[in-house]
Structures are given as structure tokens and as C-alpha cells.
Amino acid sequence: xxxxxxxxxxxxxYGKLVAYLATWSRDVAAAEDALGDAFLEAxxxxxxxxxxxxxxxxxLTVARRRLIDxxxxxxxxxxxxxxxxxxxxxxxxxxxxxxVFPDERLKLLFVCAHxxxxxxxxxxxxxQTVLGLDAARIxxxxxxxxxxxxxxxxxxxAKIRDAGIVFxxxxxxxxxxxxxxxxxxxxxxxxxxxxxxxGADPRRQGLAEEAIWLGRLVTRLLPDExxxxxxxxxxxHCEARREARRDSDGNYVPLTMxxxxxxxxxxxxxxxxxxxxxxxxxxxxxFQLEAAxxxxxxxxxxxxxxxxEAIALLYEGLIRLAPTVGARVGQAxxxxxxxxxxxxxxxxxxxxxxxxxAYQPYWALSAHLLKGLGRNTEAAAAYxxxxxxxxxxxxxxxxxxxxxxx
Amino acid sequence: MKYTIVVYESExxxxxxxxxxxxxxxxxxxxxxxxxxxEAGVMAGGAGLQPPPTGTTVRQxxxxxxxxxxPFAEAKEQVGGFYVIDVPxxxxxxxxxxxxxxxxxxxxxxxxxxxx
Numbered sequence: 001x002x003x004x005x006x007x008x009x010x011x012x013x014y015g016k017l018v019a020y021l022a023t024w025s026r027d028v029a030a031a032e033d034a035l036g037d038a039f040l041e042a043x044x045x046x047x048x049x050x051x052x053x054x055x056x057x058x059x060l061t062v063a064r065r066r067l068i069d070x071x072x073x074x075x076x077x078x079x080x081x082x083x084x085x086x087x088x089x090x091x092x093x094x095x096x097x098x099x100v101f102p103d104e105r106l107k108l109l110f111v112c113a114h115x116x117x118x119x120x121x122x123x124x125x126x127x128q129t130v131l132g133l134d135a136a137r138i139x140x141x142x143x144x145x146x147x148x149x150x151x152x153x154x155x156x157x158a159k160i161r162d163a164g165i166v167f168x169x170x171x172x173x174x175x176x177x178x179x180x181x182x183x184x185x186x187x188x189x190x191x192x193x194x195x196x197x198x199g200a201d202p203r204r205q206g207l208a209e210e211a212i213w214l215g216r217l218v219t220r221l222l223p224d225e226x227x228x229x230x231x232x233x234x235x236x237h238c239e240a241r242r243e244a245r246r247d248s249d250g251n252y253v254p255l256t257m258x259x260x261x262x263x264x265x266x267x268x269x270x271x272x273x274x275x276x277x278x279x280x281x282x283x284x285x286x287f288q289l290e291a292a293x294x295x296x297x298x299x300x301x302x303x304x305x306x307x308x309e310a311i312a313l314l315y316e317g318l319i320r321l322a323p324t325v326g327a328r329v330g331q332a333x334x335x336x337x338x339x340x341x342x343x344x345x346x347x348x349x350x351x352x353x354x355x356x357x358a359y360q361p362y363w364a365l366s367a368h369l370l371k372g373l374g375r376n377t378e379a380a381a382a383y384x385x386x387x388x389x390x391x392x393x394x395x396x397x398x399x400x401x402x403x404x405x406x
Numbered sequence: 407m408k409y410t411i412v413v414y415e416s417e418x419x420x421x422x423x424x425x426x427x428x429x430x431x432x433x434x435x436x437x438x439x440x441x442x443x444x445e446a447g448v449m450a451g452g453a454g455l456q457p458p459p460t461g462t463t464v465r466q467x468x469x470x471x472x473x474x475x476x477p478f479a480e481a482k483e484q485v486g487g488f489y490v491i492d493v494p495x496x497x498x499x500x501x502x503x504x505x506x507x508x509x510x511x512x513x514x515x516x517x518x519x520x521x522x
Contacts, residue, residue, distance in 0.1 A: 143497070143500050143501060143504055144496075144497055144500065145496055145500070148496065148497075357445065357446045357447070358442070358446045358501075383438075384434075384437065384438040384441055384442075385438070385441065385442055385445065386438075387434065387435060387438035387439075387442075388435075388438035388439040388440070388441050388442025388443070388505065389442050389505055390505065391504045391505050391509065391510070392510070393507070393510040393511075396431075396435050396438075396507070397431065400430075400431060400434050400435075
């Protein structure tokens with residue numbers, strides 16, 4: 001088994017075990033601790049006794065014992081401990097009878113993105129409980145301090161336990177509104193939606209693969225949800241261009257200049273298949289629209305051109321759903337390509353100024369359009385602003401080279 | 407709340423300052439970063455420093471003064487300057503720190519200022 005395969009298997013196991021233990025104990029932190037102990041015991045025991053025939057069942061038995069011991073230590077009322085033991089026994093019996101145990105990860109995903117959980121905590125919580133990522137890795141991806149995120153996760157898990165948040169998959173009527181934050185949390189792990197304008201490489205943040213994995217998990221556990229399919233299609237479209245985003249010297253290459261032969265055919269095909277399956281339901285949503293925008297870009301591989309009017313129209317739809325600064329800058333870029341730099345600048349001018357003072361893509365696009373109109377002094381100032389707001393040295397180099405010399 | 411972004415630079419960063427091929431990119435990036443901080447209204451002070459060999463370290467021990475050429479500690483990365491920024495919280499400070507050109511080479515350290 002390759003290292004990567006082993007990591008994926010461990011990840012799948014970890015999430016399933018935590019989800020299962022947490023669903024029954026209703027205590028995410030205790031479930032993780034118990035599982036952590038079980039892994040430690042495995043490291044200690046397995047080299048001597050050999051890996052058990054069903055490692056997951058072995059881990060589950062040890063973790064369950066720890067959970068019940070823990071409950072006793074915490075002086076949980078005897079009744080509660082007895083009830084816990086009972087449900088665990090029953091679950092384990094079911095599991096051993098079927099030689100599998102139920103996959104409760106969907107319930108755990110819905111708990112992580114529950115409306116009662118602080119939106120900023122949802123993605124980190126999901127990454128930690130479902131994927132087993134540590135706080136340092138999560139903190140690096142989100143540019144927050146590891147200590148702060150550790151404390152936040154502890155607080156959130158206590159809230160889940162103390163507030164009695166239910167581990168369940170919402171009913172049909174509630175599902176769309178409850179699924180949205182789940183998908184948003186996964187997308188936040190993928191990285192900024194604006195990679196093509198901002199030029200940041202989501203791979204640098206290191207969680208692109210994990211996010212796609214989570215997205216696929218949702219579509220497997222909850223089939224026929226158009227927005228979930230849309231999200232996976234969107235992430236795959238962006239991921240397909242990863243190689244093309246830098247040239248062989250590591251220089252930044254904007255989307256419109258990318259060598260289409262370096263786009264991943266397999267990822268694009270999967271993205272297109274998922275998007276067309278999603279759109280057959282005829283219930284458009286944010287992720288389907290964003291995936292559709294990327295799909296129009298992808299068509300350049302076949303047609304050699306980009307239909308910017310179509311992209312502008314899709315952005316119009318996105319803005320109607322939620323007028324985010326990202327969508328508005330995206331639309332301005334499309335309008336500029338379709339109707340000229342002046343049209344793009346007018347669209348940029350309509351964006352509320354308080355939202356753009358530290359928003360790099362606004363300045364990068366603004367600089368590009370001003371230069372196109374020959375307004376070089378203003379262009380140079382906007383380029384400087386965009387460079388100052390960039391976090392990526394390849395992108396800084398690219399922008400500096402574009403800036404007109406006055 | 408005020409934070410200081412301590413800019414650490416490698417020898418290669420310091421030499422870029424006067425290197426004919428690299429100095430435009432170096433100074434351009436810092437000028438742009440400083441300007442972005444100013445225009446976003448978060449800049450509260452700071453300075454760029456001359457390279458480490460220009461430093462002189464002074465220690466007072468048992469009534470005796472020791473003066474030594476060079477920086478306080480020998481290290482691969484040395485302080486090249488600092489920015490003081492005024493932002494609502496650490497997350498915002500880290501966001502600005504990530505944009506500092508040194509973050510992509512040696513590194514930057516963010517510390518909350520003492521209120522005095």
C-alpha cells in the first residue's frame with residue numbers, strides 16, 4: 001500500500017470511527033480522545049500481537065471502553081452511563097453481525113455545520129473531526145494562530161455536547177437550508193473562490209485535496225443533491241488547472257493565458273459530468289452557477305475562445321443570490337472582456353468602496369483595465385496596491401512586470 | 407489593537423537591496439506593501455533597517471561595558487525592519503503579515519504591542 005493510499009485509508013477510518021463514536025456518545029471531544037487512546041494502544045499492541053483481522057472493530061471496542069470509563073470518571077449520572085453502555089453494546093452487536101458499522105459521517109458533517117455553531121468554526125471543526133487534521137495544519141491553511149484555533153475547537157465541541165445538538169440527517173424539507181453551510185464549509189477548505197483573479201494557488205494552502213475528498217464524500221452519502229454535485233464540479237474545475245497556473249519557471253500564468261493542454265482532462269470530464277447531472281434537476285444554486293462559470297472557461301480547450309457574455313450572465317445570477325465582492329469583481333472582469341475596459345471599470349465603480357480597501361482582485365483588475373485605457377498613472381498606482389496586497393511572490397512578480405513605467 | 411510585524415530577512419534578501427538585477431523587485435514590493443498598509447488605514451509606524459553588519463551591540467555587565475560589532479545574535483535570518491499596524495484582532499494582523507514580502511522568503515513574526 002502506497003503512503004498516499006495508507007493515508008487515505010487512515011483518514012477514512014478515522015472519520016468513520018469518530019462519527020460513529022460521537023453519534024452514540026453525543027460528545028465529539030470525548031469520542032476523539034477515546035479514539036486517540038485506542039490508536040495509541042494499537043501502536044503499542046499491534047507490533048507484538050499482529051494487526052487484528054478487523055482493525056476498525058478492534059479500535060472501536062477499545063475506544064468504546066475508554067468512552068464508558070471516561071463517562072464514569074466524569075461522574076456522569078449512573079443512568080446515563082448505563083444508557084451509553086447499552087447503546088454502545090447494541091451498536092457494536094449490529095456492527096459485528098454485519099461485519100461493518102454504520103457510516104455516520106453525514107450526521108457528523110451536519111453537526112459541524114449546524115446553525116448553532118459559529119460559522120468561522122465550522123470548517124476547522126469538520127477538518128479535525130472528519131479528517132483528523134491537527135490544529136497546526138488547519139491554522140496554516142486559514143492563517144490563524146494554532147493556539148487560537150485549538151481553543152476555539154475545544155469551546156465548540158463543549159457546546160455541541162452541552163447544548164445537546166442532535167446527530168441526525170435533516171429531513172427532506174429542511175435539507176437544502178442545512179446542506180448549504182455544510183457545502184460552504186467544505187468550499188472554505190478548498191480555498192478562496194477567487195484563485196483565478198487573485199492568482200493564489202490553493203495547493204499552497206494544502207487543503208484542496210482534502211476538500212475535494214469531503215465533497216465527494218457528501219455526494220456519495222447524499223446522492224442526487226444538485227448543489228453538492230455543483231460544489232464538487234467547481235472544485236474539480238479549479239483543481240484541473242493547477243499545473244497550468246504556473247509556467248515551468250514558476251511564474252504566474254493568468255487563466256486566459258493558460259496552456260489548455262496542461263489542464264487535467266480526467267478532472268474536467270468528471271466536473272462536466274457532475275455539473276450536467278446536477279443541472280438536470282433544474283434547481284440552480286450558488287455552486288452550480290460557479291461551476292458553470294468555470295465550465296465556460298474550460299470550453300476554451302475545445303473551441304479556442306471564451307464566451308464572456310455567458311460568464312457575465314452567470315455572474316449576474318450569482319450576484320442575485322448573494323452580492324459578494326468576489327462575484328462583482330468577477331462580473332466586472334467578464335464585462336470588460338465582452339464589452340471593453342470601460343464597461344468593466346464602470347462595473348468596478350459600482351462596488352461599495354468600503355469592501356475593497358484590502359481586496360486584492362479588485363485592484364489587480366482595476367490596474368489591468370486602466371492600463372488598457374492608457375490611463376497609466378492611475379494604472380501604476382492600482383498595480384502597486386495590488387502588489388502590496390498579494391501574498392504570493394510569483395503573483396507580485398507578474399503584476400510588477402505588467403505595471404506601466406511612467 | 408497594535409501589533410508589530412517583525413520582518414526577518416535572509417542574507418540573500420539583504421543583498422537584493424543593492425543587486426542591480428533584483429533591487430527593483432525588492433524595493434517595489436516593499437513600497438507597494440507599505441502603501442497598501444497606509445491606504446487601508448492600518449499603518450501605525452515602523453522602519454526599515456540597514457543590514458546586520460551595520461549593527462552594534464551594547465551590553466552592560468557588572469559595571470563594565472561591552473561593545474561588539476554586529477547584530478545581537480548570529481543567525482541566518484536577521485531583523486530587516488518592522489511595521490506597527492493597528493487592526494482589530496490577531497487574525498487581521500496575520501492577514502497583513504502574510505502579505506509582507508519577507509513572509510514568502512525568510513519569515514515575519516507578529517507580536518501584540520504592550521500598551522504603555
